[in-house]
Amino acid sequence: MLQPLVQPDQVYRRISVEPLTGAIGAAITGVDLSQPIDAEVKGEILRAFHENVVIYFPEQPALTPAQHLAAASIFGRFMRIPHLFGIEGYEDVQVIRREAAERDTAVVGGNWHTDSTFLDAPPSAVVLRGVHIPSVGGDTLFANQYLAYEALSPKMKEVLSGLKAVHSASWLLGKASKDRDKGYGDSIRKLDTAAADREVLHPVICTHHATARKFLFVNTVFTRRFEGMTPEESKPILDYLYAHCSRLDFGCRVRWRKNQVLVWDNLAAQHKAIGDYPGHERELQRVTIAGDRLH
């Protein structure tokens, strides 16, 4: 039985929250992020964020980098992703860009994943803003990992709760990336191979610091194997979990607009970029919110 995300008694006084699907995602209107946000509105935005895992603000003015940072600070303190470029003077605002002429490179984030789980303390959230958006295409898919956990059988939950997974950036940026057909072009930094191959451990089932709910935490891009198991032993279970965690009934698909601000919970949501806009430029700017070690 899936738990409904939005409790009926939770009324928002200051903002409007419209869920996009029954599983994840909500549009927020009635707030202008270029203006100072008072404590009560901040609290309501955070509530909507925790309840819906992904929130987006479709009707925003063109935020300046300073306003983008101010809005992002609602969600926590900033960190920088090592392989992304920042904008001059505002290094905490980093760029996701694909040129119109770029056809032979892989789309960054084109596989289901959570960002930067190769770090000891992966980001807790990402606050993005649409800068150049193709007239059609380039949507982002999201999947709710609370629901992915809750839908597992009791015995599977028990088995996975005892496991940790090994994560590294090897496939994205390290040794294993050399074996892939397509590289990423110049839109991302080259990381030191040794740093990219460094392995870290995270529990497979984690508890969210803000909601106290459990979520499934493995992803196709960074998870290598289970701790204490061989890659061969791990693979069938991981393949099952990858198929499971991206089920359509856990997900939503968000269409971008220029100036739209979107926030995803980088612990409880996985995401996937759709590269269906060859011949068009697309640019998002993002501020990454720091997280803690996972428990």
Place this chain on the structure above:
Amino acid sequence: MALSIKPLHPLFAAEVSGIDLKQPVDPATFREVIAAMDRYGVCVYRGQNLPDEPHIAFSRLFGTLELRPTVRKAAKHLRFNHPELFDAGNIDIDGNILPEDDLQRAYSRGNKLWHTDSSHRQTRAAYSLLNAHIVPPEGADTEFADMRVAYDRLPETMKARIDKLVCVHDVWYSRMLGGYPEPTAEERKVRPPCYHRLVQYHHGSGRKTLYLASHASHIQGMPVEEGRALLKQLIGMATPPEAIYRHKWQGGDLVVWDNTCTMHRATDFPDFTYKRDLRRTTVEEAPDAARLAIAS
């Protein structure tokens, strides 16, 4: 400037370093200060050694400061020129340890009960900033517990039972629990009881939290003794040993806590032997104030 954050407990509380609070704090850095407060509830700044003026100046960045209440106090207790400073020590104006029968001692004893500051005022306190000038060599730790965690850990039946309850908070109730004499009619009139929802949303995190304190005398619409028993039960459930961060004070510490999502209590020390001089500022909650200024 990027602050360095080191969690002090698995559930909440962090040490913040990489900042000198004697210097002006720029808006971007202050946003990190607030982000750390929202996440951890209690933030410890070691080795700041703040004089009163920068203590008050840093506190003002968080909002409007509460002024010290006027209670039955002899002039020898009014140690500070600044009305924003609350006395959390055991010495008089000349630096002498207060005698056993001193009213200030009786007043402070209530602080050894789990509470959150100023819940007995209708305008709640958002933050307290406690600055250690002199700390005793042993004891006098302050214990903290996160009420968002406490709420999350309650059984669903209890969450449903308490969801709409309103508590009556009365400073004289917790003072009398601590051994302070029956308040005068004037004292009661100046500081009357007030009312707060037991379960609230914490603005800084969007999480549900318990707003609980030993100042809570009873629960509205419930027989007094029944309400007191429920409050006592909840305070017990909210403060199991594994959920407590116990702060061991060092001279020069500044500890900042969010009163809207934590409780705390003082613990014993040989307080006729050692001097303790701690000074607190208290920031009023201002839900409509634009606390997150846009950086220029």
